[in-house]
Amino acid sequence: MTDVAPALTETIERTLILVKPDGVRRGLSGEVLRRVEAKGYTLAAVRLLDATPELLAAHYAEHEGKPFYQPLVDFMLSGKVLAVVAEGQGVIPGFRSLAGATNPTEALPGTIRGDLGRDWGLKVQQNLVHGSDSPESAAREVALWFPELG
Ligand code: UDP
Numbered sequence: 003m004t005d006v007a008p009a010l011t012e013t014i015e016r017t018l019i020l021v022k023p024d025g026v027r028r029g030l031s032g033e034v035l036r037r038v039e040a041k042g043y044t045l046a047a048v049r050l051l052d053a054t055p056e057l058l059a060a061h062y063a064e065h066e067g068k069p070f071y072q073p074l075v076d077f078m079l080s081g082k083v084l085a086v087v088a089e090g091q092g093v094i095p096g097f098r099s100l101a102g103a104t105n106p107t108e109a110l111p112g113t114i115r116g117d118l119g120r121d122w123g124l125k126v127q128q129n130l131v132h133g134s135d136s137p138e139s140a141a142r143e144v145a146l147w148f149p150e151l152g
Contacts, residue, residue: 016046016087017094018143020132023081026050030118031084034131037100037114043090047148053083060146073126085147094140097133104129 019038021031031050039045053061058075065071088097102113106129109115119130134140144151 012091014089015091015093015137015140016089016144017097017134017140018132018147019086019088019097019134020147021084021086022078022128022130022132023083024077024128025118025130026082026084028118030130033118034084034114035086038086038088038097041090041096041100043088043093043096045086046089047085047087047151049085049148050082051085053078055079057146061143070126073124077126077128087144087148087151094134094137098135101129101131101133106130 019034021034025031025034035045035048055075058078059066062071062074062078065074090096100114102109102115104115105121105127106115106119107121109119109129111117114131115129119128122128134143
């Protein structure tokens with residue numbers, strides 16, 4: 003049997019994952035968590051919550067002023083969000099690979115967005131999940147969604 007125990011030298015990274023309101027509404031939270039765990043990452047924290055305009059303004063600060071910004075915030079306020087901190091070597095780019103391309107139509111089969119998402123013809127891409135894009139973003143976003151961990 004293959005030894006899947008992490009090496010003692012493994013550097014633990016953390017990323018912030020969100021199952022967006024479309025994913026929670028469609029009952030896909032468990033499927034996203036299953037894929038994260040099946041990849042070998044560890045769940046460090048999970049919270050189902052209603053986001054607030056203040057939290058989303060901070061989370062999406064880099065997108066303020068873009069045409070999709072307000073529709074994106076409205077979408078993120080349209081239902082519950084599952085916030086997750088996942089840990090493991092390479093988890094930041096690793097979850098981005100699991101998630102797939104931003105546009106679900108372009109996301110490859112095998113990815114969360116490619117397998118489970120589609121284009122709904124709306125102003126904002128309802129693409130099921132968010133994942134931090136860098137160590138700096140991950141630290142900032144974990145502190146926003148899990149102040150007790152930051
Ligand atoms: N988004 C959108 N239209 C765009 C670009 C982005 O609706 O043209 C939304 C989409 O939900 C995306 C989020 O804004 O996930 C953040 O955009 P980003 O470029 O950071 O994509 P991601 O890192 O989530 O793939």
